[in-house]
Amino acid sequence: MKDNRNLVIGISLLIIGIIGLSALSGMRLSTAGMMGGGMMMDRAGMKEMMKGMMGDLLPPGINPEKLPDPQSTGAQLLVQYCTQCHELPGPGMHTADEWPSVDDRMIRRMRMMGGMMHDINAPADNEFRTLVAYLQRHAQKPMDKTKYTDLNTPAGKSFDATCSQCHVLPDPGQHTAAEWPGVVGHMTQNMKTMGKPLPDRATLEAVIEFLQTHAK
Incomplete structure (x- = not known):
């Protein structure tokens, strides 16, 4: 009886070993396939x-x-x-x-x-x-808030709430008054792609108004 039990245990261990070796071999083959010249990720x-990893965290290029x-x-x-x-x-x-x-x-x-x-x-x-x-x-130039006394106005608050969702508040002097509407339009598309809450038309107009007031 004891010999039979030992035989069963021995056979079981042998089967487990074979399964383990098969899995390991499959893993090695899979890894080799991934790293081989023809299968390597481009x-x-x-x-x-x-x-897939970053999802909406990456803005459009x-x-x-x-x-x-x-x-x-x-x-x-x-x-x-x-x-x-x-x-x-x-x-x-x-x-x-x-x-x-x-x-x-x-x-x-x-x-x-x-x-x-x-x-x-x-x-x-x-x-x-x-x-x-x-x-x-050519980096983003952050705003020096101490220089802008109108940040507490409706336009200033719209600018702060909207633009701070994705980056530091930009210095309005980076662009001309004529350039800012296009920049804001591009940023709005980025917000949409990244799943950020989109401002309504009145808010966008207030943001542009604030930026144009202090444009270069």
Whole structure:
């Protein structure tokens, strides 16, 4: 009886071992298939994965021609490297103080992904410095609230409540009065894409009024 029980236990352990080895072999084959040249994820796959992971947190990209100084080396590096994993970001997404840490995080991700995928490249050190300098030069300029006594007016409150949903309050002096309606229209589309509450027409008009009053 004892011998039979030992035999059953031995056979059971053997079966478990075979199943475990089969699962491990399948995992290795699957990994090899993913990392092999023909099955490796490309940039299009990476962008889709990023959209799935980030959802509405990523704003829509901008046209390269709309970048500040689009023919500069910094702009070209931005297009070359930053569109590998997601849509093209505008320099105005962050302030000059914020961009270095954002860029450092992105380059670490590119280097990590470059070791896993054949189609992701990280900038060289000199390119990275040029890219950061470009983004800081054209970064979002935050408003100095102490200089604007009309932030408590209806137009000022509309501006504050609307624009602070996505970024720091922008300095109205960054654009001319003629430019601000187009900028606000673009930002409204970003808000829609990102699932933010959209302001009504009266609120948008108040925001534009405030910005135009203090435009350059």
